[in-house]
Amino acid sequence: MIQVIKIGGGVLENEAQRNAFLRQFAAIEGPKVLVHGGGRLATTMAERLGVETHMIDGRRVTDKETLDIVTMVYGGLVNKQVVAQLQTMGVNAIGMTGVDGGWMKSIKRPIKNGIDYGYVGDVTEVNGTHLRTLLDNGLTPVIAPITFSADGLLLNTNADTVASQTAIAMAEAMRRESDEARCNVQLIFCFEKAGVLSNPDDEASVIAKIIPETYTQLKADGMISGGMIPKIDNAFAAIEHGVQSVRITHASNLHGGTVIEQA
């Protein structure tokens, strides 16, 4: 089994939460991959540099200066700090972005309905074999969500998407090797909430399980909305492409929260 775990920027910013999460991550046995964002740290850095942050529907608009900031903060500062911390915990972590080993390629998102997200990447190609080689050598990839285009443009990429595409690529690489229809890759999205909540104000209202039918209903009822929708869409995309299970849960509780399943 391979576990792909995505950790939100909010958890990383809080030292106590980060330490607790990384201790849990370090204790996981077997091959594992960590995908992180950087969240507000990039916004803070942009403010200090006098670069304005624009958001559309919760997604950052990435102009050239913002791209540089994201590359520095996610790919440099946060990535190396997390890797160093994991190294002291006995995990042979190796930090990377999609460009390192050329394993995650993307295209610059086309302008649509007049909305230009700038230097944002939509993933087009993932080389799962590269990550497998690292895992086979006892390394634990720690991934910052930067990808790149065929012409060498660095592109800011949604960390949830990077995590689900990573899990899918692992599942596909395993399937090619073992010829099994469904391989054992687990994807866990960790954040500051207990799971997918039916009432955002009530941490006890975790929805234990979401399947496609109930998802449609929950959206129609307005119980799932906003930033949770792309997260769950990413989860279903992973399931449909061979990932065994997806969980959305609090960073302190890797095996709790909400399970996303095919049926």
Added chain:
Amino acid sequence: MIQVIKIGGGVLENEAQRNAFLRQFAAIEGPKVLVHGGGRLATTMAERLGVETHMIDGRRVTDKETLDIVTMVYGGLVNKQVVAQLQTMGVNAIGMTGVDGGWMKSIKRPIKNGIDYGYVGDVTEVNGTHLRTLLDNGLTPVIAPITFSADGLLLNTNADTVASQTAIAMAEAMRRESDEARCNVQLIFCFEKAGVLSNPDDEASVIAKIIPETYTQLKADGMISGGMIPKIDNAFAAIEHGVQSVRITHASNLHGGTVIEQA
């Protein structure tokens, strides 16, 4: 043969020089490693962030804020830009610092004669096998000069030292495998000058070859001074530890410049 090439920050800052250098680097056949600094880019970023830069004898004093800047700029921005550019040139580059795969460890430089360089690392341990594994898998390491201590502290490290320690570790790893006394690792320091100059104002005054005896004399005569001394010291350290040849040359002329030899 493995070639370890160190490129100065000054070359990387100039787009035309950088492109020309990277094309040359891409054309080198066989296993190769690139070590880069970031030079004035970190200073520029520090200025923009209102962080004062202190230098002692040409070496940056690294307080906590400066360490974060160096980690961002060298380990994030410069590293990922170079890797992306090499990828488009057909080189399967993988960006890293000493912390990634835990392969280059250091200690925080002790305060000496009242001088505290801050978060600066003196290299203590290099795992050449890690780099060999990457090279054996067809990857080209691109190394930013950040190392780390046993307690997980990131440390700013002199890029020339990182390059010579990398070359030494490669030579040692090869020697362990083949049991030869001296293995074929070449180290090239590239910068904006034609080589080691006997007259700093005359690019035609390149000293073709330096051996320990002439080095002592050149220093005594004041023909070699300042920042060139630690560079040549690093070169001799590499030679003494099994690196076959060291060259100090202009970034546009990888096979010219000054050769440093044992005798």
